[in-house]
Amino acid sequence: RGRNLWRTGRVRAAMEAVELRVGFVGAGRMAGGLARGLLRAGKVPASSILASAPSDKNLDAWRESGCRTTHCNLEVLQDCTLVFLATKPHVLPGVLQEIRPAVGPHHIVVSLAAGVSLQMLQRLLPAGTKVLRLMPNLPCVVQAGAMVFARGSGAGDREATLLKNILSSCGLCEEVPESYIDIHTGLSGSGVAYVYLFAEALADGAVKMGMPGGLARRIAAQTLLGAAKMMVETGEHPAKLREDVCTPGGTTIHALHQLEKGALRATVMNAVEAATNRARDMAED
Amino acid sequence: AGVLAAHKITASSPDTDLPTVSGLRKMGVNFTVSNKDTVKSSDVLFLAVKPPIIPFILDEVGPDIEPRHIVVSCAAGVTISSIEKKLSTFCPTPKVIRCMTNTPVIVREGATVYATGTHADVEDGKLVEQLMASVGFCTEVEEDLIDAVTGLSGSGPAYAFTALDALADGGVKMGLPRRLAVRLGAQALLGAAKMLLESEQHPGQLKDNVCSPGGATIHALHFLESGGFRSLLINAVEASCIRTRELQHLADQEQISPAAIKKTLLDKVKLESPSLSVSSASRVSLFANKSPSSKKN
Numbered sequence: 001r002g003r004n005l006w007r008t009g010r011v012r013a014a015m016e017a018v019e020l021r022v023g024f025v026g027a028g029r030m031a032g033g034l035a036r037g038l039l040r041a042g043k044v045p046a047s048s049i050l051a052s053a054p055s056d057k058n059l060d061a062w063r064e065s066g067c068r069t070t071h072c073n074l075e076v077l078q079d080c081t082l083v084f085l086a087t088k089p090h091v092l093p094g095v096l097q098e099i100r101p102a103v104g105p106h107h108i109v110v111s112l113a114a115g116v117s118l119q120m121l122q123r124l125l126p127a128g129t130k131v132l133r134l135m136p137n138l139p140c141v142v143q144a145g146a147m148v149f150a151r152g153s154g155a156g157d158r159e160a161t162l163l164k165n166i167l168s169s170c171g172l173c174e175e176v177p178e179s180y181i182d183i184h185t186g187l188s189g190s191g192v193a194y195v196y197l198f199a200e201a202l203a204d205g206a207v208k209m210g211m212p213g214g215l216a217r218r219i220a221a222q223t224l225l226g227a228a229k230m231m232v233e234t235g236e237h238p239a240k241l242r243e244d245v246c247t248p249g250g251t252t253i254h255a256l257h258q259l260e261k262g263a264l265r266a267t268v269m270n271a272v273e274a275a276t277n278r279a280r281d282m283a284e285d
Numbered sequence: 286a287g288v289l290a291a292h293k294i295t296a297s298s299p300d301t302d303l304p305t306v307s308g309l310r311k312m313g314v315n316f317t318v319s320n321k322d323t324v325k326s327s328d329v330l331f332l333a334v335k336p337p338i339i340p341f342i343l344d345e346v347g348p349d350i351e352p353r354h355i356v357v358s359c360a361a362g363v364t365i366s367s368i369e370k371k372l373s374t375f376c377p378t379p380k381v382i383r384c385m386t387n388t389p390v391i392v393r394e395g396a397t398v399y400a401t402g403t404h405a406d407v408e409d410g411k412l413v414e415q416l417m418a419s420v421g422f423c424t425e426v427e428e429d430l431i432d433a434v435t436g437l438s439g440s441g442p443a444y445a446f447t448a449l450d451a452l453a454d455g456g457v458k459m460g461l462p463r464r465l466a467v468r469l470g471a472q473a474l475l476g477a478a479k480m481l482l483e484s485e486q487h488p489g490q491l492k493d494n495v496c497s498p499g500g501a502t503i504h505a506l507h508f509l510e511s512g513g514f515r516s517l518l519i520n521a522v523e524a525s526c527i528r529t530r531e532l533q534h535l536a537d538q539e540q541i542s543p544a545a546i547k548k549t550l551l552d553k554v555k556l557e558s559p560s561l562s563v564s565s566a567s568r569v570s571l572f573a574n575k576s577p578s579s580k581k582n
Binding site (some may be wrong): 052069237238239243257261262263265266269270 | 487488489492493507510511512513515516518519523
């Protein structure tokens with residue numbers, strides 16, 4: 001009997017995902033990335049997605065994918081169960097006041113706004129609302145994102161599982177304590193930019209040594225992709241993977257010495273720290 | 286280490302006043318001022334003189350070298366082929382082994398590598414390995430790696446002493462008495478090294494195991510990284526290795542007249558540490574062997 005209930009629960013969860021109406025308040029880059037990820041993974045049909053934005057500028061791309069669009073935020077709340085709040089942070093409090101009357105106990109509200117705490121979200125929404133906070137990163141667009149989320153007091157295991165289920169289509173999705181969210185920003189939200197910088201520098205190095213830029217950039221990208229893939233698939237410590245590439249007296253160890261001379265490790269740690277601190281500062285504003 | 290009875294060891298030196306000499310005597314080692322006597326009464330001959338003196342020693346004892354002798358040179362930068370060349374005028378097939386060791390052999394935690402010469406058999410290498418393994422780690426390598434070994438484990442103890450001095454300073458700065466700071470610092474490095482040797486984990490992983498999120502250790506490590514700690518160590522090993530090669534190169538060139546070298550160096554030798562034909566060629570007290578806690582093999 002227990003097994004049947006489990007199976008029924010799973011079937012219900014699967015059906016929920018299909019029947020689920022997913023709304024986006026705010027239709028900018030991040031929202032678009034998540035939606036695109038969901039669509040590409042086939043988790044949610046385009047017709048089940050409704051996005052709202054003040055102007056048509058952002059909404060055209062959504063319509064082209066088959067999603068429904070509106071200029072009315074309230075409509076998203078009336079139509080959808082799972083609602084992503086993807087406005088710019090400073091606009092959010094105003095939007096919350098606006099939609100508050102339409103928020104009910106069946107809603108699952110997921111905020112993407114950097115620096116807006118669960119406490120503030122819960123204060124501006126009806127008591128007991130199921131609120132969660134999500135910090136994605138840009139590669140969600142290509143289903144290789146890194147996302148963390150934290151649950152508010154009204155959200156339970158069911159909501160957390162649903163969200164994780166839905167978002168795994170966009171990449172890695174882990175639940176964390178709220179205090180890790182700013183760290184995730186420094187590591188992975190902003191971290192994507194560090195990787196682009198590194199890729200550019202790799203390519204520049206190759207250009208200096210005589211390779212054309214376009215080819216160099218493509219190879220740089222593939223190098224990063226391949227190295228990351230090995231880390232993910234083997235689960236080995238990066239130090240071990242690094243060692244495996246370093247033949248005694250060979251090219252790699254010579255190059256690594258240059259990186260150590262430049263204190264690359266410390267610089268990267270500084271970057272993560274700076275971004276994390278900035279996220280924390282911004283949250284206080 | 287109990288590998289060899291003291292009376293089976295013979296040591297010779299021109300200068301008999303040095304503390305190392307009386308130390309050896311007290312251990313029961315046979316002592317003589319004649320290098321020739323040492324050679325005659327030995328099967329395995331460790332040449333532990335300073336590198337520039339090696340050619341003169343070889344000239345002196347060459348005639349007494351017999352086929353049974355295994356000549357082991359510990360002299361930095363002195364190649365097997367240069368020793369074989371010198372000895373070949375006296376003995377057609379001299380057995381030569383070159384080794385690079387380090388000072389902690391004194392506490393039987395040495396790091397030794399050896400390379401075998403043209404006429405040394407596998408058993409000869411194994412015999413030397415057995416002897417040196419009694420005072421620490423010992424393994425065979427190709428001769429062309431010996432300079433790198435010098436840079437790493439030959440000079441390595443000096444890097445460690447420097448680190449320990451600084452760690453102790455850190456402890457003192459934060460309020461620890463000096464003696465305690467030194468003791469704790471040394472034990473921390475000893476323990477860490479032991480963990481690494483006994484673990485299959487990568488040192489990076491072992492480091493991670495110590496670093497709790499947002500904790501004290503990761504904060505400290507950030508400072509080390511900012512200071513380029515890793516690259517400093519890489520630089521040090523590289524510099525020592527390169528300098529070893531330079532010195533060897535200079536020695537090979539033989540541009541100064543041998544007679545002039547001989548006079549200058551032998552005078553210098555009389556003033557400095559002795560040339561003993563036994564493996565401990567340093568000024569450190571030999572009585573460290575007598576410490577009760579012998580943590581070896």
